[in-house]
Amino acid sequence: MTSPHLWIAVLAGAALAAAPVCGAAAARPRTAAVYTVTIAAMKFGPTPAAIHVGDTVEWVNNDIFVHSATARDKSFDVELKPKARLRTTFHRAGTYPFACRYHPGMTGTLVVAK
Amino acid sequence: MFKAIGIAAAFSLAGSAAWAQAPNDAQIAHIAYTAGVVDVAAGKQALEKSHNKAVRGFAEEMVRDHTAVNDQALALVKKLGVTPQDNPTSQGLAKGGADKLRALGELKGAAFDKAYVANEVAYHKTVNGALSATLIPNAKNGELKSLLQTGLKLFQEHQAHAEHLAMTVK
Numbered sequence: 001m002t003s004p005h006l007w008i009a010v011l012a013g014a015a016l017a018a019a020p021v022c023g024a025a026a027a028r029p030r031t032a033a034v035y036t037v038t039i040a041a042m043k044f045g046p047t048p049a050a051i052h053v054g055d056t057v058e059w060v061n062n063d064i065f066v067h068s069a070t071a072r073d074k075s076f077d078v079e080l081k082p083k084a085r086l087r088t089t090f091h092r093a094g095t096y097p098f099a100c101r102y103h104p105g106m107t108g109t110l111v112v113a114k
Numbered sequence: 115m116f117k118a119i120g121i122a123a124a125f126s127l128a129g130s131a132a133w134a135q136a137p138n139d140a141q142i143a144h145i146a147y148t149a150g151v152v153d154v155a156a157g158k159q160a161l162e163k164s165h166n167k168a169v170r171g172f173a174e175e176m177v178r179d180h181t182a183v184n185d186q187a188l189a190l191v192k193k194l195g196v197t198p199q200d201n202p203t204s205q206g207l208a209k210g211g212a213d214k215l216r217a218l219g220e221l222k223g224a225a226f227d228k229a230y231v232a233n234e235v236a237y238h239k240t241v242n243g244a245l246s247a248t249l250i251p252n253a254k255n256g257e258l259k260s261l262l263q264t265g266l267k268l269f270q271e272h273q274a275h276a277e278h279l280a281m282t283v284k
């Protein structure tokens with residue numbers, strides 16, 4: 001397996017269980033992935049390029065400030081204390097621009113494919 | 115009109131004439147720390163006086179973020195074995211902050227909110243100017259420089275937030 005995400009297989013069961021809406025639609029079995037988006041020095045780091053429905057993003061706040069990862073459409077809103085790691089699982093395909101509620105200049109976009 | 119005149123004056127001195135030589139790291143750390151302390155004090159005053167939800171949210175953010183930077187700055191100078199060194203710019207900042215607290219202390223309600231937010235805009239603008247023109251370029255230690263750079267990004271966000279708030283607080 002060439003994927004750098006060694007934890008994918010392990011987490012697949014839990015992620016799928018947590019996302020029942022994805023189960024029926026899955027024509028082919030694919031393992032759910034967990035991607036990390038890291039906040040440091042007042043910036044969201046790179047977002048994963050190939051995220052799919054059922055995948056999870058783990059937000060990691062490496063800053064000394066409280067931040068949030070808040071979707072513009074409010075479909076997710078994660079408050080991240082300094083050093084916090086919290087997860088969002090994506091149940092629907094789409095493009096999700098997001099920003100920090102406290103520091104709106106901190107922005108990013110997640111694109112979730114079917 | 116409530117403008118951060120005292121503070122602006124102190125920083126414009128910091129920008130050029132007051133420093134026969136460029137400030138050293140111990141002075142830079144002291145100035146940055148003092149700038150944070152002044153804004154935390156302003157935020158705490160706002161939390162005592164204001165009943166405006168948006169203003170209180172902003173003040174909470176100021177207290178939280180500036181306290182976090184200052185805690186980090188203290189940890190850093192300790193690690194580096196540097197003792198922050200008082201200097202005329204820090205003294206000007208502290209005095210400007212104290213004068214402003216007194217002036218704002220006499221206001222109430224919407225008049226207070228408006229003056230607090232206007233001062234936060236002016237104050238962050240001034241501090242950001244000093245950070246980019248004087249403090250960051252003169253910082254020798256890499257960790258101090260990088261903390262100041264993160265601080266600048268943070269304070270720019272605060273300035274934008276304050277400017278946005280200034281348009282809504284009537």
Ligand SMILES: [Cu+2]
Nearest residue numbers: 067100102103
């Ligand atoms: Cu933030």
